[in-house]
Amino acid sequence: MAGRKINNQSLKGNPSDFLLDAGATDNTSAVFSVTTIPKRIVAFGLTGDEKVHINRLLLPKGSIKRNECGEFIGREPLAEQPYYVGCNPVVLCSKQPEIVIDAFGDYRAVYEGDNREQIFLIEETDPVVKVENNMRGIELCCKENK
Numbered sequence: 850m851a852g853r854k855i856n857n858q859s860l861k862g863n864p865s866d867f868l869l870d871a872g873a874t875d876n877t878s879a880v881f882s883v884t885t886i887p888k889r890i891v892a893f894g895l896t897g898d899e900k901v902h903i904n905r906l907l908l909p910k911g912s913i914k915r916n917e918c919g920e921f922i923g924r925e926p927l928a929e930q931p932y933y934v935g936c937n938p939v940v941l942c943s944k945q946p947e948i949v950i951d952a953f954g955d956y957r958a959v960y961e962g963d964n965r966e967q968i969f970l971i972e973e974t975d976p977v978v979k980v981e982n983n984m985r986g987i988e989l990c991c992k993e994n995k
């Protein structure tokens with residue numbers, strides 16, 4: 850298992866603290882952006898064949914709008930596809946539960962498995978000096994392309 854809850858404290862926090870919050874049932878995270886500082890994405894509680902796929906989004910350009918209550922209205926993606934580094938999709942699993950994303954863009958995570966309420970996913974800014982391919986969680990080239 851990739852991480853586990855070690856005490857009875859609630860993992861609930863501010864909605865911005867977690868991409869996927871423990872105890873929830875939603876499988877798709879909110880949109881997160883990478884600009885000039887890389888982001889480390891960490892999945893806690895993944896077991897067996899559970900996975901978290903990282904998808905790249907194409908969001909419409911323009912300003913963010915507000916609804917009648919003054920709350921921000923999220924922009925719906927124009928397109929979404931798996932995020933690749935080289936020819937490998939970026940996927941978190943119990944053996945590789947964290948990665949660093951250093952490519953500018955908008956992303957979201959999608960959980961695949963049967964134990965959603967037991968996992969949580971966080972993002973942290975990670976101003977590392979140099980991001981290596983193993984930090985990205987993938988090999989640079991597909992084995993069949995070597």
